[in-house]
Amino acid sequence: MENKNKPEPDKTIEADNDRKIANSSKDHIPGWGIDANPENDPTYPMKHWNGADHQRFNYEKPVQQPIDVEILHSTERPGVSRVFGTSTPPSGLSGMIRRFAFKYSESTYLHWVPLVLADRINVVEGYIDDLAHGIIPNPFAERGWPAEWKYNRKSLVTKVAVGVAITAAVVVFLNQKNKKTKKLFS
């Protein structure tokens, strides 16, 4: 049974009401529009204002690209855009995090921070995926270090030398510590 006491839902937030409200009579507002000045348009010349904004999205749209891969869409629009990219659909753990992120609007940290986290996890997934496909990732080549060798050899050599020195120092230190502990217990 219908509840007669339930108040009418507020329709003002419905998408199709915006233009009805805007186009309704303003006779009750003294001086409505008296100072309107079309010249006052700081968006010109980048934007060529033609009133289309006030039609909202009521125009003939291109046909929809078939949605044959998983496409996440912003909560700030009702659906997927008429065309979209089909690169790298969400997958694995990073994909799960991305799906979570897309529950929140572009205006929230809950949208963007998980996406950044997903990107970092995706890097590890990338390594695993490479290995699964028999590709041994080559971080030196991928970081463009051959170019560093060509144009910045001195600093590259220093970097590598420092790296080697630190590793060697750590190894020596751990060895000595090992010997000492052994002595203590022997």
Next chain:
Amino acid sequence: MLAMNFRGPFRVRADRNRPMPEIKHPQDAIVRVTRSCICGSDLHLYHGLVPDTRVGMTFGHEFTGVVEELGPGVQNLKVGDHVMVPFNIACGVCPFCQQQLFGNCHESNPQATAVAGIFGYSHTAGGYDGGQAEYVRVPYANVGPTIIPDGMDLDDAVLLTDVVPTGYQAAEMGGIQKGDTVVVFGAGPVGIMAAKCAWLFGAGRVIVIDHIEYRLEFVKQYAQCEAYNFKELGDVVEFLKRTTGWYGADVCIDAVGCDAAGDAFQSLVGRKLPLTGGAATALHWAINSVKKGGIVSIVGVYGPLDTLVPIGNVVNKGITIRANQASVKRLLPILIDHVMSGRLNPKAIISHRLPLEEVAEGYHIFSAKRDNCIKPVLIPPRANA
């Protein structure tokens, strides 16, 4: 086919086993790439600063190519046409496109409403594989791709897909009046072009700020302007006040974006952690060194998170901020004319030509500013097929 493959921050490779792109929509075209640049915007992806940049994606939004295949809904092109492809993916019919805001199309990016689809620019910009490849899918091919005029150099054409329109629009948004002192932050390809274009709008004085000596030297010659190293200036804002008679610049342009150097705190929270939309050091300087009632034009790219800028000074000084992704298609007619008439000579900024196979070196050289790099262009093996 051969294409760039993103593996994570600072790691990319040329991959021979990428799938060929296919027609997915009646208005699609498949283009065989003939030139493809690496952009300062790609560096934001490369440095891991743009959320939802997925491993396995192909970057590249500045490219020219030959039309190989067309969907049934494309009337404005034919197979064999050699085209430059604007970096914005635009439907041409939404209210934003209708009003020339081709960089703000509403029907090309499901993942975010704040930015239109851009080729090879993360899922935040639509999830499209880009043009650092042998072939690329070009949606809405009736709208963006523009036939390269007879006699135009390919190297000029490829720079008309982003760098030239972006530099030009940076100056245009500055609302430059004859005699204005214009300060451009950033002497990368975009800042260099903004400085050059500022003269076309009648600037009286053009000052470029950066900290990379070879770029400052280059822009001084190329754009016939003044150029200063912010590392040698001490307080940049104070310097700019002094050199404008303590008035402030008439117009300031941010052509740096989220990878800005020069402030340890901004770099920590904007680039290292990153907790904000990027290091806003240049934008901070722009706001503080423009005159009261002045204009700040922003083309530098920032992430979607909140960014640290002195907004109180924007209010108190009555600053007008104008910003956008460049609307490439809107500007192409006038810019083609400027290039063909010799008023602009974009190809002179290309410092490196690399085969697509060396894409990893290309990114490193451009990112680390090796070998006096200003603008690298990649040439796919089938460019001359």
